[in-house]
Amino acid sequence: xxxxxxxxCCVQTCxxxxxxxxxxxxxxxxxxxxVKRLEQEYPEDVDRSLxxxxxxxxxxxxxxxAEKGSFNHQRLxxxxxxxxxxAVFPNVETILRLYLCLMVTNCSGERSFSKLKRIISVxxxxxxxxxxx
Numbered sequence: 001x002x003x004x005x006x007x008x009c010c011v012q013t014c015x016x017x018x019x020x021x022x023x024x025x026x027x028x029x030x031x032x033x034x035v036k037r038l039e040q041e042y043p044e045d046v047d048r049s050l051x052x053x054x055x056x057x058x059x060x061x062x063x064x065x066a067e068k069g070s071f072n073h074q075r076l077x078x079x080x081x082x083x084x085x086x087a088v089f090p091n092v093e094t095i096l097r098l099y100l101c102l103m104v105t106n107c108s109g110e111r112s113f114s115k116l117k118r119i120i121s122v123x124x125x126x127x128x129x130x131x132x133x
Contacts, residue, residue: 018099024058050091057092073099
């Protein structure tokens with residue numbers, strides 16, 4: 001149970017780092033601080049031009065999809081792909097893709113360890129008594 005709580009806290013911390021991406025009402029300063037935090041965590045993937053791109057992208061989404069209400073990361077990524085504007089906002093696309101892949105890659109790693117645990121349990125139960133001592 002303790003391991004679950006630790007993992008849960010890690011996932012929550014990670015999600016909070018990317019939360020500013022979906023806040024269409026975020027000020028430029030809030031976006032700047034969010035980008036700065038991500039840049040510390042992912043220096044190879046985050047470019048400072050993300051601040052301007054994300055601010056412009058938020059404006060575009062608010063104008064084009066005003067009636068839709070709130071957005072999540074997946075919906076914003078779908079808008080980029082559907083409108084074929086990922087070339088206009090390459091850094092926004094990269095960061096959204098990074099976020100959307102994080103949880104999937106974490107789960108597949110956990111499944112591997114879970115599977116390994118089952119294999120080891122089966123091997124231990126089939127070992128002869130003299131090998132297990």
